[in-house]
Amino acid sequence: MPSTPTTRRGFLGLVGASILVAGCAEKQSASKGTAVAADKLKSLVPTRVPFEIPGLKPDLPGSEFVAPGFLSRPATMVQAVTTKPLTSGKEVTAMTPLWGTVPPGLGDNSYYDIVNERLGGPVRFNISDGNTYGQKLSTLLASGDVPEMVCVPQWELIKIAHFTEAANKLFADLSPYLAGDKAKEFPLLANYDTAAWQYSVFGGVLQGIPWQNDPFPFATFVRQDILKELGLEQPKSGDDLLALGKAITDPKKKRWAFGGGMEQEMQRAFGAPREWRKKADGTLEYKYETPEWAAAIEFMVKLFAAGHVHPDIVANKDADNKGIFGSGQMVIYRDGLGSWHENLGRFQADNPKFDQQIVAPYPAQAGGRTIVWRNEPASMFAFIKKGLGDARTRELISLANWTSAPFGTQEYELVFNGVEGKHYTVENGKIKQTALGRKEVAPTYMFLSGRPSANEKSQYEGLVQALHDWETQAATLLEADPFVGLRVETPSKMAGLVTPTEDKMQEIFRGKRPISEWPKILKEWQDQGGNEAREFYMKVARENGRL
Template sequence: MTSPNSGAGASRRNFLGLVGLGTAAVAGGPLLAGCSEKPAGSGGAQNLDKFADLLPTHKDLALNLTPDVKGIRPVPDGYSKYPSTLVDAITDKPGTSGTQVTAMTPAWGPAPPGAAQSAYLQAVNAELGTPVNFTIQDGNTYADKLNAMLGARDVPDLLCVPGWEVEKIPRFSEAIKVLFEDLTDHLKGDAVNAYPMLATFPTGSWRNALWNERLMAVPNPTDGPFPWALFTRKDLLDERSLAVPKNLDELLTMAKQVTDPAKKVWAFSDAFAMIQMFHKVPGSKQGWRLKSDGTPEFKYETPEFRQALEVMAKIYKDGLVHPDLVASKGADAAQLFAKSGQVVFHQAGVGFWQGAQAEHQKTNPKLNIQPVPVFSATGGDPLVWGDDEPISYTFIKKGLAKERVEELLRIINWCSAPLGTQEAQLRDFGVEGKHHTRTPNGPVKTDLAFKEIANQFFFISGRNPTVGPFPDTPNLLQSLLAYSNDMVKYLEKDPWDGVKLEMPASYKANQVPIEDKFTDVLRGRRPLSDVDAIVAEWKANGGEEARQLLAGSLPKAGR
């Protein structure tokens, strides 16, 4: 697995959630501000290292698996061969009540069928002993649903909140306190031994699951630090004797060469995040960095952002973006790229690579998806956005009986089984003969698997991160880790690493409206001359307040 708004803290799959504003009343005032109100809440910061005594004790499972390719941290290790012998890691069914578990998770692409029509869900639920009933929401608009749900104070038993969406929900820490169970006493120290899969998670991932000085969620550790990559259809480039571009001039020249509306081929899906990265726009905490005098500045204020905005606006103006995507949020971009070849360069999370190659090579054996190595458009080494923060968090509804919370944690624990276990094979590949076929290299998914398996159980769990094996794309692991190990050398340093930030509510509430205004500029609906006014509006509506918070929350070593 691996996907985000146009900032860096976005995601690990092709996630592009846009937040909406909901309303709710809680003791002491509104939880989420309504559209007619200025959101209250000045934000806050906590040093996560102060709460080490609340974290679970790390303990590895003895599965005796040796990686074939070592990742340069935070890139995980890779496995090219599926284990020949699988372990039954969990002997007892985790579900004991038989009472249905409700859960909400995101999906990108067509929604999978529900349990009544899904052999996959039926098989996993049978192993769990207590059925999980998923509400699947469109990942592109997942934050809208989250805000409405939190505003209504109506949450399921298990709720997946992607890490990049946390950044956009006003007063999220207050919502957590009101709506979700405190898991500290269930999981801290040796208490986690009751859930041995959870004990294998990296300690840093647990650290990020702290809110309000308590352990409030189960993290889903990242299996790769990069939110974005720019992919190309190398098979289409090869047909035209074109090489993968190595700099911005080559990319833009090639974009004009491959765009041919008469043949229904365009160069790009929306690629603004990557265009920003090529120009070394800051990405930490969604776009912050420190100036030479030590004061924080946001990406909108930088000349690099202005350059990137101008380049992307010209890409749109020159007609190099697929017209079906110009007026949309890009929900069909992956299909236009990987299936039909109507898009030649596609921005997506790194995890997009293997899944798209595996699915679409069945109908197009020549398909060859490859990443374009990140380059600098301004000289010197490239800058690569990324972090090792969790992909997502699983929250448990507040107010459930202790026995029910423990049952839910056992279910999460089962779903978190690592590579080398029977549980992980069922979770990832479904039922042999239905969802996968056995090969010497491991299970290979069938068409039914691609229809029914949409990472439902992945998004209510986590696991000690690994990459591969990929039996249906056996050569991809080496390429993926070679790219990742090369790019990680240029990973941007985050001045606020180790600090949990709750950004001011006005700042969070204004993120999407401001991003929408820049989208209007990119797509020619507003002139570039409006940028200064947009930035001034951002400063007045939470930007300056956020700067003060960030300045005061810098770790002492960074002052």
């Protein structure tokens, strides 16, 4: 599960419209973190040119933090790209994550065949388990042998020490193709928000093609059908979660209350910041250092000790949540917003009673203050291998441009749904996936770029309205972050401490370490790079008037 999502896993949503502004006036050493001046970023990234689709208007209005909602499917889709992007016809190699069942491969998958025909050449995906994708990425980057395109989620990137140095060594500089008005050659990429592009600069080099981000990293989801069957209500606080754990869990019936990731919801519910927080004395404290974080650890120890967490998650923090959620063995978990429609598509066909619903943001205690963490402007990046030559690099950027087509286009429809009559049918204006579609169509091409968000999964009854309502409420609860609007790269020492520190925290949850060890673990984090990182972030904050 993502540590700071995304949520990859939250595919729907609308990124904040604020433009990234100045960091430090001079680029810092990458190993110590970087902050780049806005005027330099402006010279590196595309000039935004909105891509308008005639006649396409949302039923539910969007705003800075709320995706526009579409309650029905457009009667016709426009063709956004009239030429095939892969002009050489040469096979493209790509590595992408997947949180689900791997589809049949090239030669055995009609969805691949049809998309590749439209592209002008085949894409060969190396699909890796999203739950352990970070480990695969670390190994890949260390080897230096990367495929032509690599999808890197932000929540994995921040845990990889010296990522910027690796990216600068292994991946292409995209500014010669996309900076300023050059992006007009790739109009669907020029359609992205500027903030997302600016967040794709690593060590002063534009390298990532961003997945324009949902501002909300995750939410709590429940199996509403099971809650209803048991006569239970959705939780409105952490206290309610404790009560639900006891009411739901029944090992004899192979049913447990909780899956993975609930620690992040409780950190948020107790009021810990997503990253840094300004203290009353004008200094910064990191989330690990707050009493709210410590309270969340105590809470999670209770959940695990009570036996309310599914044994697969107890045994392996990276175990798949979706499968046990779909089977009904687990009833409550945390995931990105995009999991909502993904799970409905995966499980509802075989179980029409399957009803996943989202829980309104809640505090730790009833009546407490509720906050919602705020995501970065981009949640994933597609990187292109360095040294491929001008023609091939341009060809792969053209591929990313094609896969960036927004809702309302034929390209979007093909990438997300396949071919009508084969992978899906349309009944009463709503898409219904066929058995072949469920087998063959999986998130793959979508990871070769991003696209502006749209809340448009109208084939699932009530989802568009419910998601719009949730985002509208959550938008009023977004936490104050001292670094909103700044492009700051995490110092490598700090990035390298995330996994070992949080692995030790996970051991505390599971009773493998006493909770009394947390202050020692925290001090190790501070001494080994946390305090040094604080000085860097405080310098950036002061230079930008944030402290």
